[in-house]
Amino acid sequence: MARRLIVILTAVAALAGAGTAEAKQLTRYDIGGGIAGRYDRLMVERDGSAVQSGDSGDHRFTVSSRQLRALKRELKAAKFRTLKRQYKPKFQVFDGTVQTVRYNGRGVSIYSGADNIPQRLQKVIRRLARLMR
Numbered sequence: 001m002a003r004r005l006i007v008i009l010t011a012v013a014a015l016a017g018a019g020t021a022e023a024k025q026l027t028r029y030d031i032g033g034g035i036a037g038r039y040d041r042l043m044v045e046r047d048g049s050a051v052q053s054g055d056s057g058d059h060r061f062t063v064s065s066r067q068l069r070a071l072k073r074e075l076k077a078a079k080f081r082t083l084k085r086q087y088k089p090k091f092q093v094f095d096g097t098v099q100t101v102r103y104n105g106r107g108v109s110i111y112s113g114a115d116n117i118p119q120r121l122q123k124v125i126r127r128l129a130r131l132m133r
Contacts, residue, residue, distance in 0.1 A: 040055055056133070061133065075124055077123075079120065083108050086111070087111065087116060093112040098110070101121075101125065101128065
């Protein structure tokens, strides 16, 4: 009985830690592919702390309060629940890139050459790309 309780408590503690980390994260932006096989990731927390990692190296920085407010506003305005999970071109673009944005537990991927990307999502992508160093 005690052994079972220990296993259950350990599992609950592990899940609680994962939930806390996800709750702190505002958004994650990944970009990968291309002829050079590029890969970079930007994670922005709700307090403005940011980490960029990948081919360009690892960088920790703080997003300015003005930029953070604008990012939060644009993420909310994008209405992620109403977006498709993927935006792809009619024909595959060889050596193209894929950009993925995660927000509130939902990921949306945009492939090179896609032309049906909502303007509200394009604004988020442009903002996140400018934040990358």
